Amino acid sequence: MNMSNNFTSWGRPFTDAKMDMYGGDVTQRYQLGAQQMTVPDDKFSEGVQKTQQPIVTGTSVIGLKFKDGIMLAADNLASYGSLARFKDIQRLYGVGSNTIIGAAGDMSDFQHVQHQLDTLITDEYCHDDGHSLGPAQIYEYMSTLMYHRRSQLNPLWNAFVVGGVDPKSGESTLAYVDLLGTTYSAPTIGTGYASMIAIPLLRRLVEDRQEPLNKEDALDIIKTCMKVLFYRDARSLNKFQVATITKEGSEISQSMSVDTEWGFAEGIRGYGGQTQ
Amino acid sequence: MSSIGTGYDLSASTYSPDGRIFQIEYANKAVENAGTVIGIRTKDGVILAAQKLLDSKLLVSGTAKRILTADMHIGMASAGLRADGKHLQTRAREECKNYRDNYMSPIPLKHLSDRLGSYLNAYTLYSSVRPFGISTVISSCDKNGPQLYAIEPSGLYWGYQATAIGKGKQLAQTELEKLNFDELSMRQAVFEAARIIHLVHDPTKDKGFELEISWIGKDSQYKHVHVPAQLYDEANELGKTQAESGRMQE
Numbered sequence: 001m002n003m004s005n006n007f008t009s010w011g012r013p014f015t016d017a018k019m020d021m022y023g024g025d026v027t028q029r030y031q032l033g034a035q036q037m038t039v040p041d042d043k044f045s046e047g048v049q050k051t052q053q054p055i056v057t058g059t060s061v062i063g064l065k066f067k068d069g070i071m072l073a074a075d076n077l078a079s080y081g082s083l084a085r086f087k088d089i090q091r092l093y094g095v096g097s098n099t100i101i102g103a104a105g106d107m108s109d110f111q112h113v114q115h116q117l118d119t120l121i122t123d124e125y126c127h128d129d130g131h132s133l134g135p136a137q138i139y140e141y142m143s144t145l146m147y148h149r150r151s152q153l154n155p156l157w158n159a160f161v162v163g164g165v166d167p168k169s170g171e172s173t174l175a176y177v178d179l180l181g182t183t184y185s186a187p188t189i190g191t192g193y194a195s196m197i198a199i200p201l202l203r204r205l206v207e208d209r210q211e212p213l214n215k216e217d218a219l220d221i222i223k224t225c226m227k228v229l230f231y232r233d234a235r236s237l238n239k240f241q242v243a244t245i246t247k248e249g250s251e252i253s254q255s256m257s258v259d260t261e262w263g264f265a266e267g268i269r270g271y272g273g274q275t276q
Numbered sequence: 277m278s279s280i281g282t283g284y285d286l287s288a289s290t291y292s293p294d295g296r297i298f299q300i301e302y303a304n305k306a307v308e309n310a311g312t313v314i315g316i317r318t319k320d321g322v323i324l325a326a327q328k329l330l331d332s333k334l335l336v337s338g339t340a341k342r343i344l345t346a347d348m349h350i351g352m353a354s355a356g357l358r359a360d361g362k363h364l365q366t367r368a369r370e371e372c373k374n375y376r377d378n379y380m381s382p383i384p385l386k387h388l389s390d391r392l393g394s395y396l397n398a399y400t401l402y403s404s405v406r407p408f409g410i411s412t413v414i415s416s417c418d419k420n421g422p423q424l425y426a427i428e429p430s431g432l433y434w435g436y437q438a439t440a441i442g443k444g445k446q447l448a449q450t451e452l453e454k455l456n457f458d459e460l461s462m463r464q465a466v467f468e469a470a471r472i473i474h475l476v477h478d479p480t481k482d483k484g485f486e487l488e489i490s491w492i493g494k495d496s497q498y499k500h501v502h503v504p505a506q507l508y509d510e511a512n513e514l515g516k517t518q519a520e521s522g523r524m525q526e
Binding site: 115118119122123125126128 | 341344345346347348365369372373376377380499502
């Protein structure tokens with residue numbers, strides 16, 4: 001028996017591992033999972049497919065905590081495979097007045113989530129009880145939604161960054177939730193490509209910083225990260241928006257870009273130009 | 277009413293020989309006994325005001341509101357059976373949500389009035405149900421401009437420049453007819469509404485009440501909200517003194 005500690009080699013419980021360590025037939029004993037699954041029972045059920053891949057996608061979202069709140073950024077590109085299909089897509093979305101979410105992954109699923117959240121906010125508004133949903137509540141709702149959908153084997157193919165500041169307590173929230181229902185909260189967050197490329201930069205510039213980070217410096221850091229991401233991520237665009245959320249409220253900027261320098265590319269194999 | 281006891285008033289699905297449906301008329305009686313509600317449509321937005329009669333001195337002030345919200349851009353206030361009013365809000369809320377789900381845009385008030393009118397009308401057609409004991413004023417302000425409608429227990433609905441329902445309907449309507457709606461600002465309309473609600477209230481006869489005022493339009497970022505506390509206090513105080521001095525003159 002493979003006793004590897006790596007979960008990817010554990011195999012699937014009812015197919016690969018039919019015998020337990022004493023030689024008993026596991027499939028005969030543990031039927032819990034099978035009972036909970038919806039049993040396909042019509043002519044078409046074998047043809048039914050759930051979302052198995054994203055189609056029109058957005059690339060990474062980054063976010064950081066600064067002195068007065070949260071700053072998020074995402075570029076304006078929605079790709080169709082490797083084709084830069086839509087170049088004016090907004091991937092930051094305001095939920096209520098104190099929360100903004102940024103979405104990577106499938107853009108149609110993102111639009112669906114936007115509508116879900118709008119419905120939620122309107123529902124709360126109609127209660128007219130003096131309460132409103134802050135970022136912590138929006139985050140909880142989204143993590144529940146995403147985990148629920150992945151448990152239906154029908155995930156919303158996104159990774160979200162949720163950022164906001166509670167207007168009453170002034171407490172800021174910066175958190176992540178993805179298509180598996182995975183969640184975490186941190187002072188700096190990046191999805192997808194940014195989790196590999198921008199996070200080391202963000203950690204050095206934000207988390208290792210000694211003095212408090214003001215809004216202007218935070219924007220500089222965001223721009224630095226978006227520039228590096230544009231250099232290295234082939235599904236990115238040098239046209240992005242920045243969202244700022246403070247206790248006073250939230251704002252999504254106009255699209256902006258950063259200056260880039262491609263002179264070095266000439267001498268690098270793989271960037272084109274060379275024949276050999 | 278001479279027809280009482282003739283048997284034609286027991287069901288909403290039976291006409292009297294002279295062509296009336298008494299259950300609907302009785303429902304209107306429930307409306308006439310309720311606290312006054314008025315709606316004013318100005319060029320920039322719509323104001324709703326309600327006289328919430330207090331059944332008990334022990335009620336916490338500001339609770340059990342009479343002016344309700346059905347969507348970000350829709351306000352409603354009913355006069356009549358309070359529970360029926362709450363139920364109609366629930367229905368209105370569903371209509372608004374369904375419209376948004378289907379068309380991805382806010383429901384036009386004209387459309388909502390029609391849906392709610394049909395809903396109320398359905399309760400006048402069967403012997404197994406009773407008509408709603410409410411009239412409802414609904415307000416909105418969107419890309420179609422400011423809109424104000426009132427729906428009656430029969431399901432009939434009309435669009436208004438200004439309207440009043442409930443106990444003080446007659447007097448309130450007389451006052452509303454004096455207003456110049458082309459000139460009136462939302463803020464002015466709030467003061468007029470407060471004044472009229474205080475005017476129709478007779479402190480010697482009626483029980484105590486709490487004034488409610490909401491607005492939607494330019495001054496409220498096109499969301500339906502109760503007016504800000506400061507404006508409310510101003511309008512309430514001024515309305516009270518104006519009504520008192522009005523009574524002194526009489």
